[in-house]
Amino acid sequence: MSVAELEERSGAAVTAPSRAVGVGERRRASWFVRITVLVIVVLWIIPTLGVLITSFRPEDLTNSTGWWTALAHPFRVGEWTFENYRTALSQEGFGNSFLNSLAVAIPSTVIPITIAAFAAYAFSWMEFRGRYVLFVVVVGLLVVPLQMSLIPILRLYTQGATLGPFRVFPDLDLNGTFLGIWLAHAGFGLPLATYLLANYIRSLPSSIIESARIDGADHFTIFWRLIVPLSVPALAAFAIFQFLWVWNDLLVAYVLLGGTVETRVLTISLANLVGSRGESWHLLTAAAFITMVVPLIVFFALQKYFVRGLTAGSVKG
Amino acid sequence: MSSSATDPDAGLPAQTSKAGTALWLSVLRIAGALAIPVVAFFAMWATFDFLRSEDANRVIVVLVAVVVGVFGVFFLYWGMNKAVDLLPFRYREGVRPWIFVGPCLVILSVFLVYPVINTILISLKDAFGQEFVGLDNYRFVFSDDSMLRSIRNTLGWIVIVPLFATVIGLVYATLADKLRRGEAVAKSLIFLPLAISFVGASVTWKLIYSFRPAGFGSNIGLLNGVMQGLGQDPVAWIQLRPWNNLFLMVIMIWMQVGFAMVVLSAAIKSVPDEIVEAARIDGASEWQVFRRILIPSILPTIVVVVTYMVINAMKVFDIVFVFGNAEADETEVIAERMLRWFFISANQGRGAAIAVVLFVAIVPVMIWNIRRFREEESIR
Numbered sequence: 001m002s003v004a005e006l007e008e009r010s011g012a013a014v015t016a017p018s019r020a021v022g023v024g025e026r027r028r029a030s031w032f033v034r035i036t037v038l039v040i041v042v043l044w045i046i047p048t049l050g051v052l053i054t055s056f057r058p059e060d061l062t063n064s065t066g067w068w069t070a071l072a073h074p075f076r077v078g079e080w081t082f083e084n085y086r087t088a089l090s091q092e093g094f095g096n097s098f099l100n101s102l103a104v105a106i107p108s109t110v111i112p113i114t115i116a117a118f119a120a121y122a123f124s125w126m127e128f129r130g131r132y133v134l135f136v137v138v139v140g141l142l143v144v145p146l147q148m149s150l151i152p153i154l155r156l157y158t159q160g161a162t163l164g165p166f167r168v169f170p171d172l173d174l175n176g177t178f179l180g181i182w183l184a185h186a187g188f189g190l191p192l193a194t195y196l197l198a199n200y201i202r203s204l205p206s207s208i209i210e211s212a213r214i215d216g217a218d219h220f221t222i223f224w225r226l227i228v229p230l231s232v233p234a235l236a237a238f239a240i241f242q243f244l245w246v247w248n249d250l251l252v253a254y255v256l257l258g259g260t261v262e263t264r265v266l267t268i269s270l271a272n273l274v275g276s277r278g279e280s281w282h283l284l285t286a287a288a289f290i291t292m293v294v295p296l297i298v299f300f301a302l303q304k305y306f307v308r309g310l311t312a313g314s315v316k317g
Numbered sequence: 318m319s320s321s322a323t324d325p326d327a328g329l330p331a332q333t334s335k336a337g338t339a340l341w342l343s344v345l346r347i348a349g350a351l352a353i354p355v356v357a358f359f360a361m362w363a364t365f366d367f368l369r370s371e372d373a374n375r376v377i378v379v380l381v382a383v384v385v386g387v388f389g390v391f392f393l394y395w396g397m398n399k400a401v402d403l404l405p406f407r408y409r410e411g412v413r414p415w416i417f418v419g420p421c422l423v424i425l426s427v428f429l430v431y432p433v434i435n436t437i438l439i440s441l442k443d444a445f446g447q448e449f450v451g452l453d454n455y456r457f458v459f460s461d462d463s464m465l466r467s468i469r470n471t472l473g474w475i476v477i478v479p480l481f482a483t484v485i486g487l488v489y490a491t492l493a494d495k496l497r498r499g500e501a502v503a504k505s506l507i508f509l510p511l512a513i514s515f516v517g518a519s520v521t522w523k524l525i526y527s528f529r530p531a532g533f534g535s536n537i538g539l540l541n542g543v544m545q546g547l548g549q550d551p552v553a554w555i556q557l558r559p560w561n562n563l564f565l566m567v568i569m570i571w572m573q574v575g576f577a578m579v580v581l582s583a584a585i586k587s588v589p590d591e592i593v594e595a596a597r598i599d600g601a602s603e604w605q606v607f608r609r610i611l612i613p614s615i616l617p618t619i620v621v622v623v624t625y626m627v628i629n630a631m632k633v634f635d636i637v638f639v640f641g642n643a644e645a646d647e648t649e650v651i652a653e654r655m656l657r658w659f660f661i662s663a664n665q666g667r668g669a670a671i672a673v674v675l676f677v678a679i680v681p682v683m684i685w686n687i688r689r690f691r692e693e694e695s696i697r
Contacts, residue, residue, distance in 0.1 A: 030495075033492045033495050033496065034496070036492055037489070037492050037493055037496060037503055040485075040489055040507065041503055041506050041507065044506060044507050044509075044510070044571065044574075045506055045509075046539070047510075047518075047521045047522060047524075047525055047571065048509070048510070048521060050521070050524055050525065050539060051520070051521050051524060054524065062537065063534055063535075063537070064534070064535055064537075065535065065537065066536075066537045066538075066539065066542045067524075067537070067539075068539065068542065096375060099375055099376065099379045100379070102379060102383070103378070103379040103382045103383055106383050106386065106387060107382065107383060107385075107386025107387055108386075110386065110387045110390070111386060111387075111390050114390045114391055114394070115390065115420050115421050115424065116421060118394055118417045118418070118420070118421070119417060119418045119420070119421035119422075121417060122414045122417035122418045123418065126413070126414040126417060127414070128411075128414035128415065128418075131414070131418075134418065134422065138421070138422075138425060139687070141425055141429045141430070142683065142687055143679065143680050143683040143684060143687070144429050144432075144433055144676070145631075145632055145672075145675060145676055145679050147632070147652060147655050147672045147675055147676070148432055148433050148436050148672050148673070148675075148676050149428060149429060149432035149433075149436070150432075150659070150672070151432075151435070151436055151439055151446075151659055151665055151668055151669050151672065152431060152432035152435035152436055152439070153428060153432060155435075155446070155665075156427075169427075172362060174362075178382050178386075179358075179361050179362060182386055183358075183424065183427075183428065184428060186424055186428070187424050187425060187427065187428025187429055188428065188429075190421060190424060190425055190428075190429075191425065191429070194421060219413055219417070220394075220395070220398045223417075244512065247514070248513070248514030248515065248516075248517075249514075250514065250515065250516050250634075250635045250638070251634055251635070251652075251656065254656070254660070255656070255660055262375075267514050267516045267517075267635075270514075270516050270517065270520060271516050271635075271638070271639055274519075274520060274523070274639055274641070275641065278523075278641075279529075281524060281527070281537065284520055284523075284524070285520070285524065287520075288517050288520040288521060291513075291514060291516065291517045292512075292513045292514075292517050295512040295513055295514070296509070296512060296513070298512065299505075299508075299509065299512040303505065306512070
């Protein structure tokens with residue numbers, strides 16, 4: 001950077017003054033640039049802003065006037081309320097759904113990461129026959145869209161599987177259970193997790209692993225004491241990607257967990273609310289915001305890993 | 318180290334033949350690979366069965382679930398590793414890798430490999446997945462009006478969404494790069510919609526498109542507010558065929574521009590300053606720098622962004638689903654039809670056939686995408 005700056009200065013010095021102006025232009029963004037950026041930013045936050053404002057307005061006001069009218073007199077008494085959130089969380093069951101979302105998303109993130117990390121270590125640093133072929137198969141499974149898996153998994157969960165006269169998978173009634181959806185999410189997340197983690201773990205310097213082996217550490221110790229701490233950036237990036245993916249997922253939860261009041265997650269509850277109370281905007285917006293809170297916190301708190309995770313997640317099938 | 322042949326645990330005579338050793342080794346490998354998933358699975362299943370029958374407090378159920386899910390898996394690996402240590406020495410290092418990779422392979426086989434084969438088979442069967450019906454389901458996919466519309470609409474999605482999201486993201490990344498202050502804030506505000514769910518985004522935009530016919534209350538949707546401000550009649554945007562498809566695509570564009578912007582911005586920053594400055598010194602205008610230097614330098618990244626978005630647009634389902642009434646509004650897309658037929662109309666054969674069509678369409682793009690990704694990785 002400093003080299004570039006140096007060159008730029010010398011370039012500006014030796015060339016005609018009119019061109020030096022061009023360089024100065026880049027340093028200070030023109031009005032055109034600033035205004036265009038501002039317009040796009042405003043356009044992009046208006047939808048979210050509308051939801052946020054509507055969710056804090058009383059029912060009669062949301063029904064009679066647009067949310068933007070509240071901006072004209074933001075400090076008037078009786079203009080704002082928390083009632084919508086209270087109703088959504090208790091009466092509409094979003095409090096319960098929030099817990100369910102946590103119960104689905106946390107293990108659905110940790111399980112595939114643990115399994116993938118062990119597998120990635122084995123693929124990178126252990127000797128066994130077929131390791132290259134198996135790794136290629138795992139990576140190849142990235143191409144499978146999860147729509148291909150839904151019907152057979154639901155059938156497995158509700159009726160088990162038989163091969164001719166033999167029962168190869170017991171009928172466990174996993175449909176609608178947390179365990180069932182964890183395993184499904186683990187399955188859908190594993191190819192990407194294994195691929196990314198193996199790429200990362202393989203790139204760690206072999207000298208530290210060899211010296212640990214010479215010191216008498218076994219594979220498990222090396223993995224747990226050495227590889228896991230060194231892989232934190234890769235693990236965190238994937239964890240954030242997978243957590244948000246599961247948290248925001250509607251399709252898998254809809255098919256495998258279902259819409260019963262007890263087990264439904266936030267996305268299902270919100271989609272149901274759209275169906276049942278599609279014009280109660282004071283509730284819909286509060287509910288929508290409840291579903292967004294956790295992703296927004298993750299987004300603001302862990303932005304660096306978040307961006308890295310999402311770009312890495314771009315190959316998820 | 319009880320590796321001597323007299324070890325009673327081993328249960329093997331000292332003069333075991335080579336073939337016997339190999340056989341034992343493979344048996345142990347398979348057992349090791351299967352053991353963790355099976356034990357873990359049944360332990361968890363038993364816990365849940367218990368919780369279900371106890372009708373416990375929700376918070377406790379959730380807490381137990383999280384603890385079991387998070388720690389259960391790790392401790393099973395730990396336990397299996399200890400179990401391997403008990404094996405006779407000569408088997409240990411042959412078995413251990415399979416303890417490490419086994420669970421991954423088992424889960425992938427059950428949740429991805431088996432389903433692909435099974436879905437293809439079911440797509441040739443009737444609504445209940447019982448009798449073979451030949452290619453009837455595929456005939457349905459390519460003849461039903463609603464299905465054909467869904468294919469047409471999905472084609473629209475995979476062209477329009479990547480095109481607009483990438484162009485806006487590229488322009489925005491280039492402009493934000495020129496800002497002296499506030500670049501990070503300006504970027505994170507555009508990136509924000511990427512964090513929220515498709516359902517949340519759909520509700521957000523449903524409010525914008527909200528329409529109430531005369532006599533059903535005042536119009537509170539932003540778009541109709543603007544229309545009324547301009548002295549026009551309010552419009553039922555989501556019933557406005559065929560434009561309603563575009564209005565739904567806008568939601569996805571709104572969400573995905575942030576992705577394009579972040580990835581392309583990183584690419585733009587990696588273009589060597591010397592090249593750009595040299596062009597400027599030679600008298601190139603900002604537009605020429607953008608068109609002739611920036612774009613060609615970041616073309617590989619643009620391709621990655623576009624393929625990613627094509628895949629996402631192929632699988633779009635939530636937006637159309639949340640807006641409801643896809644058939645009446647003629648906004649069907651393939652992934653939404655798949656769920657409609659398989660889950661809501663309980664026709665497994667047709668659902669599976671639609672899934673296979675989607676699969677066949679996605680595979681080439683995905684292979685291309687992974688290949689590009691690997692190339693990028695190898696450059697890095």
